Amino acid sequence: MAFDCIVIGSGNAGCCAAFSAAESGCDKVLVVDVCPQQWAGGNGYFTAGAFRTVHEGLHDLLPIANNVSAEQVGSIDMDRYTREDFLRDIMRLGDGKPDPVLAGAVVDASRDTISWLATNVGLPFMFSYHRQAYAVGGRQKFWGGMVLCTEDGGKGLIAAHQRALAKAKVDMWFNCPAVEITMENGAVSGVVVEKDGARMHLRSAAVVLAAGGFEANSVLRAKHLGAGWERAIVSDGFVLAAALGARQTGDWAGCHSTCWDADAPKDGGQRDLTNQFTKSGYPLGIMVNSSGKRFVDEGEDFRNYTYAKFGRAILMQPEGQAFQIFDAKVIASLRQEEYGDGIVKKICADRIEDLAEKLAEIGLKSKQEFVETVNQFNEAVGRYQAEKPAAWNPAIKDGMSTADLPLSKTNWALTIDKAPFMAVKVACGVTFTFGGLAIDPETAGVISEKTSKVIPGLFCTGEMVGGLFHGNYPGAAGRAAAALMHQV
Structure with a gap:
């Protein structure tokens, strides 16, 4: 049986590659995946469906977003996000280590990719009010560069892809692991x-690897990421590529690791809740470990520039767990899909001392240290406000700090002193790994370790690509990168 193109993996990257192949004139395109059909979509299904892209501001994206009325337009603040902004974010969060040519290719293609996904593939884009904007002074202020997502998040993303592939008559085989890529x-x-x-x-002169990283394999996590990662909550395409001598590159010790509900399933996702296990409200409060001590600067940067590394910080704490702490001033501002009733176990109390008692029942080792941490934090906030009065504003880096603490909270520092108080227990969730295969940025062809040339007929896209991210990454850049195949 012969095909013009075979794609290994049914996630966002694989679907983009398959649709692009069909659109480019391939009559017989096949997607194969080891999972059953009801688990189609890979990691993409469990995301918020967010896409980071270069754009010129609100009016540039209005034709794409379908959830804004004429009346709403006048109350939206959305700064442009330039090529320089996007590339700078990738490079600064990666400590200058990402491949600048590969990163530049993703950035340069990002805006056209969004238009292609909306117009050709049919992705239902909307403005991400619920994740990337705060209501401030009667206006919706977007922050952190990223503004677009798909309706119904990852569920809507994958559903739209599957509709597009069905219309393009792309075959999809599930429960069908790829065990070897042949060469002649x-x-x-x-x-x-x-x-x-x-x-x-199955014969084909073009094979696209889009099978995701090694995050689901506890053995490989421990091998490449280090001790402890086997307890992070989460068809190895790299085995197929290694047999062909594909070059590995990038940050094999790094990954996208996020704050995750400690009570979430340990070995996989849950199809109904998907990314609702994420707990990204920490900029509005503080995080403490089981010893009752803070361990990160919760206000270091906007959430979508820190959430992919704070999971690692949690994993490195005793028992690999932590507690997020909030008070009544901010609880209403937490995302309901992450912190709503029935979504997460909330520990509530009217006194910090009583909250400490309750947390001690689920892992807090030092109640006294916890109470002292909160009191010292509150005192530092008070000192800063006395010297530099400022208005708290979660939509900007407001500079409200606890600068005189050994570990400062750089922005959004509010006292935790208004009852009721709320805590949630979090762990580390690993989303995708950063190490991968070396590719030619212009063709997405996989590079041979032996010849340093492209292996004819072998391509790679999505999370299997190495060299793009290192240590950290700007949120939603992964989906933009996964859709790059249509440009090559």
Whole structure:
């Protein structure tokens, strides 16, 4: 059986690659995935469906977003996000280590990619009021560069992709692991898959690897990320690529790790709640470990520039867990899809001392240290406000700080002193890994370790690509990168 193109992986990256192949004239395109059909979509299904892109401000994106009325337009503040902004964010969060050519290719293609996804693929984009804007003074103020997401998050993202692939007559085979990529005369010749209990050799001169990172494999997490990562909450395409001599590159010790509900399933996602296990409200409060001490600067930067590294910080704490602490002044500002009733176990009390008692029942080791941490934090906020009175504003870096503490909170520092108080217990969730395969940024062709040239017929996209992110990344840049294949 022969195909013009075979894509391994049914996530956002794989779907983009398959649709692009069909759109470019391939008559027979096949997507294969090891998962059952009801688990189609890979990591993309569990995301918020957010996309980071270069844009010129509100009016540039109005034709794409479908959730803004004419009356709302006048009350939205949305700064432009330039090529320089996007590239700078990738490079600064990666400590200058990402491949600038690869990063530049993603950034330069991002705006056209959004238009292609909206117009050709049919992704239902909307402005991300619920994640990337705060109501300040009667206006919706967007922050952190990223403003777009898909309706119904990752569920809507994958559903739209599947509709598009069905319309394009792309075949999709599930429960069908790829076990080998074959070569003839130095070029890719096809894929061996297991289907219905038997092995089949499918011929194709073009194979796209889009099978995601190694985050679901606890053994590889411990090997590459280090001790402790096997307890993070979460068809290895790299095995297929290694057999062909593909070059590995990038930050194999790094990954996108986020604050995750400590009570979430340990070995996988939950299809109904998807990314609602994320707990990203920490800029509005503080985080303490089981010893009752703060361990990160919760106001270091906007949430979508820190959430991908704070999961690692939590994992490195005793027992790999922490508590997020909020008071009545901010509880209403927490995202309901993450902190709403029935979504997360809330520990509430009218006194900090009583909250400490309740937390001690679920892992807090030092009640006294916890109370002292909160009191010292409040005193530092008071001192700063006495010297530099400022208005708290979560939509900007407001500079409200606890600068004289050994570990400062750089922005959004409010006293935690108004009852009721609320805590949630969090752990580390690993979303995707940063190490991957070396590719040619212009063609997405996989580079051979032996020849330093592209392996003919082998391509790679999405989370399997290495060198783009290092240590940290700007939120929603992954989805933009995953859709890059349509440009090559």
